[in-house]
Amino acid sequence: MFTQLLFNSLIAGSIYTLIALGFSLIYRTVRFFNFAHGVIYTCGAYAAYAFINQLGFHPAAGFICASVCAGVVGSAVDAMVYKPLRRRKAPYLVLLIASLGAFIFLQNVILLIYSSQIVSLNTGPVKAGHLVLGGAITDMQIVILCTSLLLFAALTLFVRYTRLGKAMRAVSDDTVAAGVVGINPERIIGIVFFAGSVLAGAAGILTSLETGIEPTMGMTAMLKGITAAVVGGAGSIPGAAFGGMLLGCAENFGIWKLPAAWKDCIAFVILVGFLLVKPYGIVGKKD
Amino acid sequence: MEILRIDNLTKHFNGVTALDGLSFSIEKGTINALIGPNGAGKTTVFNIISGLIKPDGGAIHLNGIDITSFAPHRIARSGIGRTFQIIRLFSGMTVLENILLALCNKRHESLFAAILPSRAIREAEARTAEKALELLELVNLFAKKDARARNLSHGQRRLLEIARALALDPSLLLLDEPMAGLFPETAAEMRSIIRRLCDCGKTILFIEHDMKTVMDISGHIIVLNYGRKIAEGAPHRIRNEPLVIEAYLGGGSHAAA
Amino acid sequence: MEYFLHILVITGIYAILAASLNLIVGYTGLPSLGHAAFSCIGAYASALLSLRLGVSPWLALPLAAGVAAGIGALVGLPALRITGDYLALTTFGLGLIVYSIALNWAELTEGPMGLAGIPAFAVAGFQLSSAGSYLVLVAVMAALTYVVLGRIVDSPFGRVLRAIREDETATITMGKDVARYKIMVFIVGAFFAGVAGSLYAHYITYIDPSSFTVMESITILVITVFGGLGNMTGSFIGAAVLIVFPETLRFIGIPSTVAAPLRQMFYGLLLILLMVLRPQGIIGNYHFK
Ligand SMILES: Nc1ncnc2c1ncn2[C@@H]1O[C@H](COP(=O)(O)OP(=O)(O)O)[C@@H](O)[C@H]1O
Ligand SMILES: [Mg+2]
Numbered sequence: 001m002f003t004q005l006l007f008n009s010l011i012a013g014s015i016y017t018l019i020a021l022g023f024s025l026i027y028r029t030v031r032f033f034n035f036a037h038g039v040i041y042t043c044g045a046y047a048a049y050a051f052i053n054q055l056g057f058h059p060a061a062g063f064i065c066a067s068v069c070a071g072v073v074g075s076a077v078d079a080m081v082y083k084p085l086r087r088r089k090a091p092y093l094v095l096l097i098a099s100l101g102a103f104i105f106l107q108n109v110i111l112l113i114y115s116s117q118i119v120s121l122n123t124g125p126v127k128a129g130h131l132v133l134g135g136a137i138t139d140m141q142i143v144i145l146c147t148s149l150l151l152f153a154a155l156t157l158f159v160r161y162t163r164l165g166k167a168m169r170a171v172s173d174d175t176v177a178a179g180v181v182g183i184n185p186e187r188i189i190g191i192v193f194f195a196g197s198v199l200a201g202a203a204g205i206l207t208s209l210e211t212g213i214e215p216t217m218g219m220t221a222m223l224k225g226i227t228a229a230v231v232g233g234a235g236s237i238p239g240a241a242f243g244g245m246l247l248g249c250a251e252n253f254g255i256w257k258l259p260a261a262w263k264d265c266i267a268f269v270i271l272v273g274f275l276l277v278k279p280y281g282i283v284g285k286k287d
Numbered sequence: 288m289e290i291l292r293i294d295n296l297t298k299h300f301n302g303v304t305a306l307d308g309l310s311f312s313i314e315k316g317t318i319n320a321l322i323g324p325n326g327a328g329k330t331t332v333f334n335i336i337s338g339l340i341k342p343d344g345g346a347i348h349l350n351g352i353d354i355t356s357f358a359p360h361r362i363a364r365s366g367i368g369r370t371f372q373i374i375r376l377f378s379g380m381t382v383l384e385n386i387l388l389a390l391c392n393k394r395h396e397s398l399f400a401a402i403l404p405s406r407a408i409r410e411a412e413a414r415t416a417e418k419a420l421e422l423l424e425l426v427n428l429f430a431k432k433d434a435r436a437r438n439l440s441h442g443q444r445r446l447l448e449i450a451r452a453l454a455l456d457p458s459l460l461l462l463d464e465p466m467a468g469l470f471p472e473t474a475a476e477m478r479s480i481i482r483r484l485c486d487c488g489k490t491i492l493f494i495e496h497d498m499k500t501v502m503d504i505s506g507h508i509i510v511l512n513y514g515r516k517i518a519e520g521a522p523h524r525i526r527n528e529p530l531v532i533e534a535y536l537g538g539g540s541h542a543a544a
Numbered sequence: 545m546e547y548f549l550h551i552l553v554i555t556g557i558y559a560i561l562a563a564s565l566n567l568i569v570g571y572t573g574l575p576s577l578g579h580a581a582f583s584c585i586g587a588y589a590s591a592l593l594s595l596r597l598g599v600s601p602w603l604a605l606p607l608a609a610g611v612a613a614g615i616g617a618l619v620g621l622p623a624l625r626i627t628g629d630y631l632a633l634t635t636f637g638l639g640l641i642v643y644s645i646a647l648n649w650a651e652l653t654e655g656p657m658g659l660a661g662i663p664a665f666a667v668a669g670f671q672l673s674s675a676g677s678y679l680v681l682v683a684v685m686a687a688l689t690y691v692v693l694g695r696i697v698d699s700p701f702g703r704v705l706r707a708i709r710e711d712e713t714a715t716i717t718m719g720k721d722v723a724r725y726k727i728m729v730f731i732v733g734a735f736f737a738g739v740a741g742s743l744y745a746h747y748i749t750y751i752d753p754s755s756f757t758v759m760e761s762i763t764i765l766v767i768t769v770f771g772g773l774g775n776m777t778g779s780f781i782g783a784a785v786l787i788v789f790p791e792t793l794r795f796i797g798i799p800s801t802v803a804a805p806l807r808q809m810f811y812g813l814l815l816i817l818l819m820v821l822r823p824q825g826i827i828g829n830y831h832f833k
Contacts, residue, residue, distance in 0.1 A: 033629055084820050092629045093575055093832040094819050097765070100577070101815030104762060108805040108812065115801070219758060223640065226633065261655075265644035272637040276622055279630050337717055363719035375714040377707050379830070388707050389718045391700045396720075398728055401699030402692055412700070455719055 003135030005252050011141050011210075013248025014148035018203035019225025020232065020240035021155060022196035028172040028235030029192045030086070032095040036077050036102040037200050038222020039110075042215060044070035044201025045208040046110055053122045063147075063205055070201020071194040077102050078193040083186070103218070111215040118212035121205075140209045151202060155195070156237055168192055172235070200225075220264055227271040233281025243281070289351075290315040290459055290490050291336070296345035298331055298514075305331045306342070307514040313459070313507070318485050319492045320501040323511035324534060329494045330372055332511070333461050337369045338362040349459070368457030370448045372464050372494070378437035382428055382447055385436055386419040389454035419454070426450045426480065442473035449480065460484065462493035466500055478504055502526065510534070549675035551791050553747060556682035557740045559783035560689045562767040563776055564736035569765070570773035570830060571697050572729045573709030574623050575632035578639020579737055579764045581619070584646055584756035586612040586738025587745040588653060591662045594746070601665045601746045609738035615642075616734020620727040627712075628833075639761050646753040658752025662745050678747050685743060686780070689736050694776050696732065705729060706774075709830065759808065766811045769818050772828025782825070786811070 019041060026034045047066035051057040057065065081098050129136035159165035170181070171188045207221070228247050232239025247267055254266045274281065292312040298305045305328045313319050321329050334340040336347055338359030346355045354362055363369075377385050394400065395415070400408050423429045426446040431439060436447060445465060452460060465481070466474045474497075481504055485491055495501050501508060502522045510518040510525060512534040518525055525531055565579045590608035593599040599607070622634045646653050653659065665672040665681060672678045696702050704725055707715040716722050745751050763786075771782025790807040798806065823831035 033633055081816055081820070090819070090823070091833050093632060094823050096629050096632055097769075097832070098816050098819035100762060101812045101819065103812070104759070105809050105812030105816065108809040111805040112802065112809075223637070230633070259648070261648045262644070265641060265648065268637050268640045268644060272622075272634055272641065275626060275630055275634040275637065279626055339713060339716070358721070359716045360719050360721045363717050369717055371714075375711050377710040377714065379710050380703075380706060384703060387700070388703050388715075388720075391703070393721075396700040396704050398696065398701055398732070401696045401701035404695075404699065451718070 001256075003133045005135075005256060006249075007132075007135045007137050007141070009249040009252040010245070011144055011248070012252060013245035014145055014152075015203050015207055015221075015244075016224050016228045016247050017241045017244030018148050018151060018199050018206070019221055020228035020244050021152065021237065022199035022203075023222075023225050024229045024232075024235050024237060024240045025155070025159075025168075025192055025199070026196040027229065029168060029189055030082065030095070032092040032099070033226065033234075034082075034196075035096065035099040035222060036074075036081075036106065037099075037196070037225065038218035039103045039106040040070050040074045040077075040197045040200040040218075041204035041207075041221045041225075042107065042110060042213075042218035043073045044204030045213045045217065046114060046215075047201065048121060048205040048208060049114075049119055049213055053119070059121070059123050063202070066205055067198045067201045070204065071198035073106070074197020074200070075190060075194045077106075078190065082193075086186075086189075103222075107215055107218060114215060116215060118214045120212045121208050123209060144206045144209060147202070147206060151199060152241060155199070158195075159237060164188075164191065220267075223271065224267045227267045227274075230271060230279070230281055231274050236281065239281055288315045289313070290349065291492070292348040293332075293336070294346045294348075296332070296335060296347070297343045298328075298335065298340065299343055305514050306335070306345075309345070309511070309514065309516055311509050311516060311519060313490060313492060315458075315490050316485065316488055317490060317507055318481060318505045319490075319507045319509065320505035321492060321494045321509050321511065322496070322498075322501055323517075327511040328514040329511055330463055331514075333369060333463055333494070336362075336461060337367055363455060363457075366456075366458040367461065368452035368455045368459070369461035370445075370452055370463055370465060372467070374441075374444050374448050376436040376444055376448055376451070379435060381433050381435055382423065382439070383416075383419055383432040385447060385451050386422055386454050387415060389451045390415045390419055390422075422450045422454055425453075427476070442469050445469065445473075445477070446480075449477075453484070457489070459490045459492065462491065464494050464496065466495060466497055474500070546675050549679050551788055553675055553679050553682050555783050555787040556679070556686040557744050557747075558764065558767055558787050559686050559780045560740040560743070561737055561764045562771060562779035562783050563689055563693050564733045564740070565764050565768045566771075566773065566776060566779045567693055567697065567705075567736075568729055568733040569768060570775065570779075570828065571702065571709065572705045572726065573830070573833065574726065574729065575628070575635070575832065576730075576733075577632050577636040577765065578619070578642070578758075578761050579733075580756045580758070580760035581639040581642035582612045582616060582734040582737035583741030583744065583760075584642055584753075585615050585734075586741025587751050587756070588646060588659070588741075589738070590742035591659045591745045591751055592652070594663050595659060595661070601663055601742075605739060605742040605746075608742045609735045612738025612741065613731045613735035616730040616732075616737075617727055619734065620730030623726045623730065624723045636758070636761075639758060643753055643756055643758070646756060653753070656752060656754075658750055659745075660750045662749045662751065664749060665746055673749075682743055682747075685739060689739070690776060690780065693732075693736065697776060701725075709774075762815070763811055766815050766818075769823075769825050769828075770814060772825035773832075774830040775825070775828050778825060778827045781827070786814075 023037050044066055047069035048062050051065050052059055052062035081102055082095055085095050129138040159168060167183045167188050170183055171185045224247060228243035229240055231246055232243030251263050251266050255263050289312050294310050296306050296309040323329055335342050338357055346353055349365055395408055423432055428447055465477055481491055508522055508525045510531050517530045517534060518528045561583060568574050568576045586608045589611040590604040593604040593607055594601050619638050623631055626634055647655055672681055704720050708722055712722055767782040767786050768779055770786060772778030793803045793806055
């Protein structure tokens, strides 16, 4: 039982980590809570559905194309909504509310196109899980775990060691100074939105390897991503992983004792609890 | 008689020691200056007296009452008014509203009075408005009473901020760099207002960089450097204090020491 | 005709919601993204009081609003510690918690099944169940809300609220107990949202959690922002425009499966456009800091 719950926690946690990672990457660069992140997750899942089920792509190719699609949508939202606001030096709260608007808008575009019917990805027949240490884990779940780990590692290395990654850090630390030393902040912000959105899209696709796809899936996913990010300290990359795993464990071990219906509520309570007690997260600091 | 006493005040900000065992006291009805180089901790002293920041150690007594743990709004009601180094007005409200807000007491501002205002309350408000206009006369802003605070000139904003602090009818007035950025005429007006307030029995503690003003109007000066008091006394004593001269002129060598 | 009156009833309820949110967001400057939670509590409390305990709707309404106000006081507590976008996020989360409770505490709320058969208001044996007769009640309540909230914001109390919105620190140094005012604002805002929830419950006579989702909170926010932050009349105009306008979709023959998403798309787009072009709303005088 314990092993099973641990597996479930890890799998859920890795998805939350991916969402939180993109969210945090964006937050630390532009300093606002991008609610539209949740709908990018949904976009990823539906794009995968379009590529794999409707166009007959190989699942791996579909995964890559759909992630890129999500990235493009995220960048488009940035260019059309946030960029004009940034130019006007709009307060963070205005950006936050605009992102809420973008969320609602895009979610309903998807609803109009695909209706509220739940669909699922065509990734071959469901196979029984392997038994490891008394817990079952399916091939799909192994794929989910490995892909998230890969993406997490890639992002961490990218931000830490590449020139572009360093430029990102410079922009997030001080946009004006970055501009002075010749980094174009707008270009970097564009890249950050693309990369963050790719991660959200990938998380959406990975989720739909296991569960159905529906237009409203982005709302709870976003909240869990935000929760993970806030718990770890919004803006921190290791914090996102820590928060994601913590949330995954809290939910899965929580429903050991609580009725399963309360699973989502656990995340909301953790979110509000952290905002009240430690709003800048475990590793975050007040700026 | 002593109105304010500060004992052994200490404050750290993430490792930076802003105040380090600061003690001084202030006599009722006097004009006192708090001076020192930038970053010496002067504004921090004001923030702690007015309760906006809690000290790590030490105590503050107002008229013999320990107010260290009072909430800031309670400190304001106990008779300490203040202004800010960077002016903080309600800039979207009118000049008159800024003053009215400070004049009104808890009873007028209750929710019940808002929904069902009694005649007594309405009459009290009319009286409040008269008092507000008097205060505006004092700082020559009567003509501007219906202008939005954000549309005033810098000097007028400083004056309004003082008038607003006065509306609390404080016994002790803390002014953080009241002359900063003022034209000479307005600065002269400010000096005369401060003197007049003292004549009316108010006690004043102000932060100022302009030495001429400090020497001119204050009876007592406290000099701060690196969060410590390095000198205290009457202007003629401070003028000749070697430590003060060093802190002001030899800032570099002091920092290196 | 009956349908048009129905839309007017709904408009009146949203006007109360938007005006009460305006007190919190527009006048005091506290971002709140979970206002539907208060109408949810009002609706459920009122429905349960009348269904389970047989309380008359006339009594259930003020009691339910009182319950909502009590919860409002609790929700106001975070506003003492947290500000700005973190407060926005907190109220958003609190809205979700209330929704989850309505959905999952089945012993009390019947969960997703909802509560049916909620008694209607009655005057001397005459049931206010038609849209026409209910409109009279809603109009009276909306007018009352307008007067009471209008008085609050124009009073010295309201002046303190605007001062908090402008500069919280300066307000404190003026001797105002800002924490108390913030809690009061949430109490009053939640009270009127509770009234709106109760009015809704006894009108539709059936409630379930889906009427109180995040989308509801956002709809209320769109109306408030559109009408104008810091302008009570604006909230009423906003409700009239934004509730009535999407209904025209139905008249030009668009099926409801399409009309519903279109309407929400419209709200989302409007929220974006307002933020980009006119963050203070059509006749507001304040925008988010
Ligand atoms: N809120 C604060 N957070 C962190 N450091 C602060 C804060 N307020 C003041 N300081 C630090 O404390 C020291 C004293 O500042 P301050 O009292 O403003 O000096 P002064 O008014 O004498 O110029 C400075 O080093 C300043 O950076
Ligand atoms: Mg200073």
